[in-house]
Amino acid sequence: SSRRAPGTAGVDLPAVANHVFATAFLFFAAVQVVSPLFVFSEWTSLYFYGATPSANETDAFVDGVYDFAFLGFEEFDIPALSPDLWASLDLARAMDTLRRWDEVSVAEGVQGSRGLAAVSVILGVLKPLMFFLMGFHSICINCKLRSNLDVVPLGITAKMAATISPDTFEKDTCHLADRLFSTHELEAIADNQFKENLTIQTIDLSNTPVKDDAANAIADVLPSMTNLRVLRLGRQYKMTDAGAEALGAAAAQMPQLEHVFMNGVDFAPRDWAQGGELDSRRLDDTMAVLLAEFVRSGRVHLQSLRLRASPIRDTGAVALGEVLHRLPGLDALDLAGCELGPMGARSLAAGLEKISGIVHLDLGNNRVDDAGAQVVAAASRHLRLRALALPACGIDSAAAQGLPVLPQLTALDLSDNHIGSPGCVRIAANLASMPQLATLNLRNNAIGDSAIESLAGQLRAAPGLLVLNLGANHCAIAGASAVAEALPRARALRSLSLGSRELDDACAHVLGDALEWISAPPPWCAPVTLQATDLGLFGSPMVHVGALVEVDLYPNAFTARGVEHLAAALRVNTSLVRARVTGGWIQVWDIKRKADLDFTGQRWPLHDSIILAELIKSNGRLRSLKIGFQSSESKKLIASTWRRHRGTKNGGLTLANYADESYQI
Secondary structure, eight states: OOSOOTTSSOOOHHHHHHHHHHHHHHHHHHHHHHHHHHIIIIIHHHHHHHOOOOHHHHHHHHHHHHHHHHSOGGGOOHHHHOSSTGGGGOHHHHHHHHHTTTTOOHHHHHHHHHHHHHHHHHHHHHHHHHHHHHHHHHHHHHTTOSOOOSOOOSHHHHHHHOOOOGGGGGSSEEEOTTOOOOHHHHHHHIIIIITTOSSOSEEEOTTOOOOHHHHHHHHHHGGGOTTOOEEEEEOOSSOOHHHHHHHHHHHHTOTTOOEEEETTEEOOTTTTTTOOEEEOSOOOHHHHHHHHHHHHTTOOOOSEEEOTTOOOHHHHHHHHHHHGGGOTTOOEEEOTTSOOOHHHHHHHHHHHTTOOOOSEEEOOSOOOGGGHHHHHHHHTTOTTOOEEEOTTSOOBHHHHHTOOOOTTOOEEEOTTSBOHHHHHHHHHHHGGGOTTOOEEEOOSSOOOHHHHHHHHHTGGGOTTOOEEEOTTSOOOHHHHHHHHHHGGGOTTOOEEEOOOTTOOHHHHHHHHHHHHHEESSOTTTSOOOOOTTOOHHHHSSOOEEOOOOEEEOOSOOOOHHHHHHHHHHHHHOSSOSEEESSSSEEOHHHHHHOSEEEETTSOOOHHHHHHHHHHGGGOTTOOEEEEEOSSHHHHHHHHHHHHHHHTTOOOSEEEEOTTSOEEEO
């Protein structure tokens, strides 16, 4: 080989100087700090424990050492310290003084202590000089004033990097993983070993820190390695988007390159040539820039890009937004929780406006704020869009006003925003134009009671709506009454969330009445297990066929009276699987049908206990019940209900409190 084996051609002088200067600087700094301490702790204790001077002598000794060791140059006169300053530093004299520790006078002690303190002063002068040398060294490095050599054979870096065998670069796989190379070492390897190397097919730099300068040097020579198939970079914490962009641009020019591994992700550019899917939560902003370069080359044709919870931030979003137009076949884009800001959102919105085939778009949990309007406007171009998710994006009512009519939309999630009543009214007006809508999530949007009433009045225009979430808004009696009136006609609705701190007992009554009117198919269509004496179902004026399986009314302002009315409705209803009133889900279906119930791991406050007591009346199979309670009132309620329900059968009930104390009936 015409290449020089690393470590044999010479020395990288700045790198060696770096180690020498750093070591010297640390030594001087350590002595600078330790020497005054030594003056006080060692020499002073030696003198005082050897003889007991008078109080005046002690004060003079301590003051003299302190003044010399810690005050500035202007506070003392060096020539006046001793007739011969260096004599006080003479080792023989110091040892002789130590041998005569019991005969040392105050004057000799002061002079010897000043001699030791002089070391601190001298090192204090040398320390700025070391800063100057380090600065000069840094200028040399930044200006590339170095020798064009291979690998440093000396110093700390070389010890940690270990020796590289010359034949490493003559094999199919070049193993350089888990090393600690300096930037100059990697640049030298790139220039002298990688350039025009036709032997290497795999480069393994896994967990070897590669900074931007080294990445640029490697990127410059990668296109000349025409047989390279795999590039492994492993975990890279030192590389920024500049280095990743250079590597990506170089890799894009290599049609033979099959895999690029970095930070746990295989970019596999050849596998994406005919379209594919990237689903990863490991990408950061640097890797997003690398991905963008692959897309820019035109060799990548992704159909699905899902980077949920990957911290690509604005830098990665801007890079991806600039190349979205090169992915005409992209139909799914999921960047939820990617730490995007307004700048990244604007770039993505600009990119989305240049394509029109997106079916699934999720940018949730990113603080796009004032860029939300641009994102919403960009979504209007995608008439095939079926799922739009923008939760917790800071979208306000003005942005929501621009929400387009998307006839094929099946899921809309705008939860945890600020669309307010105007945005809700706008969505209600669009329901008739979105007949396929199945999921509508407007939770926590400061929506008023009148807007909820307006939306409920339009539910008949969405016959396929399965999930409606209006929780954590400002629903009161008007909104609750409108929703209750719409429930019997919403035959497809499976899940309803309406929790609000404005829900009072009046709301509980109207919602309870609605739950009594909806039910699963009648008993002759679907077997229902009810106690023979329970006439609640058959006593209802009319039973509407419905499919509601989940209702969430938390938070609320219900009292025990309102919860009792809801409990009676839940007992009659035969479609609900679970319900929530006070924070914990109540498994309605299980309580009404299972023979053995064990709820010892679940807390049961009073309101939940009221519902439980009512539901067990409908369970003719119930044999045993184990349950924990929050209050004695709840315990008494279930115990009395159990006795009435079981008649003379008193066994099977275990009531426990949170201290694991229990009693059985």
